[in-house]
Amino acid sequence: MKKNITLRGAALAAFLSVSFMSQAQEQPRKFGKIPMTLNEYGAIRCATTENEQILSESYSTRADKAQFESWISQKMQEGALERDPKSGNAIYMIPVVVHVIHNGDAVGQNENISDAQVESQIRVLNEDFGGMIGTPGEDLSGGLGGDTQIRFCLAKIDQFGSPTNGIDRVNGFVATYNDRDSVEGIKSDTSWDPTKYFNIWVVNWGGQISDLLGYAQFPTQTTLQGVPPGGSNSTDGIAICYRNFGYTNPSSAAPYNRGRTASHEAGHFLGLRHIWGDDGGCNSTDYVADTPVAKEENRGCNEGYDSCPTQPGLDMVQNYMDYTNDACMYLFTKGQGVRMRTVLDNSPNRKSLLTSGVCGTASSQEFQYLLETTVYPNPTQDVLNISVASENMPDSYTIFNSLGQTITTVNNVTNASLTVNTSAYSNGIYFIKINKGAESRTIKFVKN
Numbered sequence: 001m002k003k004n005i006t007l008r009g010a011a012l013a014a015f016l017s018v019s020f021m022s023q024a025q026e027q028p029r030k031f032g033k034i035p036m037t038l039n040e041y042g043a044i045r046c047a048t049t050e051n052e053q054i055l056s057e058s059y060s061t062r063a064d065k066a067q068f069e070s071w072i073s074q075k076m077q078e079g080a081l082e083r084d085p086k087s088g089n090a091i092y093m094i095p096v097v098v099h100v101i102h103n104g105d106a107v108g109q110n111e112n113i114s115d116a117q118v119e120s121q122i123r124v125l126n127e128d129f130g131g132m133i134g135t136p137g138e139d140l141s142g143g144l145g146g147d148t149q150i151r152f153c154l155a156k157i158d159q160f161g162s163p164t165n166g167i168d169r170v171n172g173f174v175a176t177y178n179d180r181d182s183v184e185g186i187k188s189d190t191s192w193d194p195t196k197y198f199n200i201w202v203v204n205w206g207g208q209i210s211d212l213l214g215y216a217q218f219p220t221q222t223t224l225q226g227v228p229p230g231g232s233n234s235t236d237g238i239a240i241c242y243r244n245f246g247y248t249n250p251s252s253a254a255p256y257n258r259g260r261t262a263s264h265e266a267g268h269f270l271g272l273r274h275i276w277g278d279d280g281g282c283n284s285t286d287y288v289a290d291t292p293v294a295k296e297e298n299r300g301c302n303e304g305y306d307s308c309p310t311q312p313g314l315d316m317v318q319n320y321m322d323y324t325n326d327a328c329m330y331l332f333t334k335g336q337g338v339r340m341r342t343v344l345d346n347s348p349n350r351k352s353l354l355t356s357g358v359c360g361t362a363s364s365q366e367f368q369y370l371l372e373t374t375v376y377p378n379p380t381q382d383v384l385n386i387s388v389a390s391e392n393m394p395d396s397y398t399i400f401n402s403l404g405q406t407i408t409t410v411n412n413v414t415n416a417s418l419t420v421n422t423s424a425y426s427n428g429i430y431f432i433k434i435n436k437g438a439e440s441r442t443i444k445f446v447k448n
Contacts, residue, residue, distance in 0.1 A: 039299055041255060045323040047215040048268040049278050054180070055217070059232075063221050069287050071221040072271065075346045076338065092344050095155045095359045096122065097197045099168045099190045100242075101204070103175050110242075110251070111204040117246035118154070118167050118202075124247050124259030125152045125266060128320060129332065136258060141318065141331050144290065148337035150270070150344070152198070153359040159192045160431075162441035163371040168192070171379070176206020183209075188234040194349050196356035198269070199237030200262070202245045213261045214240035216268035219347040236349055238265040255300075255325035263320045263329070270350065271343035272336055275321040282308035290335040292316050301328035366437035370394075373434055379446035382423040386434070393418075395435045402429045422447050 039045070056062050063071065098121075102112035127137030129150045139145040154166025170190050177183045183203060191199050205212050216238040243251045244261040276294040277284030285293075292313030298305065301324050306314045317324045318331045332340075344350045372389035388394065393414065399407040407430065410417045420432075425447045433442045 039323075041299075042211060043256060044209075044212045045256075045261075045297075046264060046268075046274075047212055048218065048265065049274065051180070051215045052218045055232075068218075068221055072339065072342060072346075073287070076342045079338075079342050079345065090149060092150045092341060092354060093359060094150065094152050094198050094344075094353050095166075095196065095356055096152050097155050097158075097164075097166055097168055097192050097199055099170055099187075099199065099201045101170050101172045101177075101186055101190070101201060103173065103204070104171050107169070111202070112169065113202060113242055113245065115165070115167060121246040121259050121262050122152055122154055125262060128260070128263040128329075129266075131330075131332070136327075137330060139331055144316075145331040145333050146337075148332050148340060150337075150340060152266075155197055155358040157358040157360050158442070159196070160433075160442035162433075162443075163367050163439065164441075165371060176204050176210070178205075178207030179209060183239055184232075184235050187237070187239060188232070191234045191237070194233050194236040195352040196358055198266075198353060201237065201239040202242045203239055205241050212241060213244045213256055214238060214265045216265040218268060219271050219343050219350050221347065233349065238262070238269050240265060255327065258326035260320060260326040260329045267321050267332070267336070267340070270340035271347070272321050272332075272340060274323075275316060275319045276307075282311055286321070288333065288335040288339055290333045291319065291321075294322075297323040299323055299325075301325050303328075366439040370434060370436055370439055370441040373441060373443075375432060375443050375445055379448045380422055381448055382421070384420040384422050384432075384445060386418040386420070386432075388418065395437070397432055397434045400431045400433070402431075 056064055098118050100111075100113055100118070102110075105112040108114040124137070126132070127135040129137075129148045129152070131137060131139035131146045131148070155164055156166065158164035168190065170186075172186050174182070174186075177186060183201075183205075186203070187199070187201050190201070217236045240261050244256045245259070246252075247257075247259045272288075273286040274297065275286050275288075275291050276297050277286045279285075282293050282295050292315065293308045293311040294315045295307035298307075298315055298317045301317060302315075303317055304314060305317065308315075316322065316331065316333075317328055319336075320329050320332055321336070322329070344354060369389055369392065373394065374387045376385050376387060378384075386394075386397070396409065396411045396413060398409040399420070401407055407425070408420075427447050429444060429446055431442050431444050433440055
């Protein structure tokens, strides 16, 4: 299961932003890899393995592969002994916030992707993780895979307890993010509580990583003796190039245009490794018993290929954790499903997602009303407008600065008070809390 080095992309090494000394000659790195040729489609499928290596080197408390695999193996054995057969079909619901990082383009243009595009990606995730019959994610393997019992929902409650559609649009005032540091920086600046939300960042890569499709942050094991698990909470989640996000993406072209980059990276987020094992040769493993041995990653859709003919089974090119074309993929194995559910049952930032409650039902009229309430322009200079869905006014609103200090409160809102004079405000970040009945919504805005 060795990596096919001749097909690895030139973009991997720039993510590390350091140099690599080889035969007395320095070469720039991308994601820890020396420069290599792009694949035949001019793309780098994934950089999760390289990102995990960087995290392990950066955080001494982060478990290495051997430690993590020892832990997850024990947890899987415990789960097999303790699992209640009556709960065998329970659904694991994961709340998602999608951070659309843009540079001021109108919604639906370029990197500021449309709501429909985001929603199409959530649909693909559910089809793929559910093996849903009659969809592109239907399991056609004859019983090797099927329903992982994992589903995804766009959050309905934001980090302030206010209504949201689960899509967080952020103007980063940057055209492209050209290396790992810049991507990790915008992730850290915009992350929602990773114990409550599965953070997905949709970003416009550029420069030396313009060829990259996506990468994930691997889960951590249970805290040992009070030592915090390794890694940065503020970057936990997955990041994907906007061109490869969603099924209805007007910026995408085959073969990576069906939303399977997110399915692949979500697999990593839930503890799956690449199906060929990453270590090299036919003795490598992805630590899942029912995935056939493979020597290397597969490209295209070469069904019937066998890279390890002395081992049982053909290469599982249909598996979401390979590097094949989106249209070729339709399978998580049963063993992969067990492994992901075990991570959700035990890993700190994964287990808490299941009980965060932020996919709550938007049942009240006030909740729906506030969901459609926005402010503009954002950023603002002299005037901030509050846009409401109808002539039905909110009850009140309060504006706070970034320290939580009240700037102004308006009760008995009228048409006139929907326009806020911000000319005297100092430049910086503010929050407006809008109240309607028993519900409220807090919206961040910036004064320039």
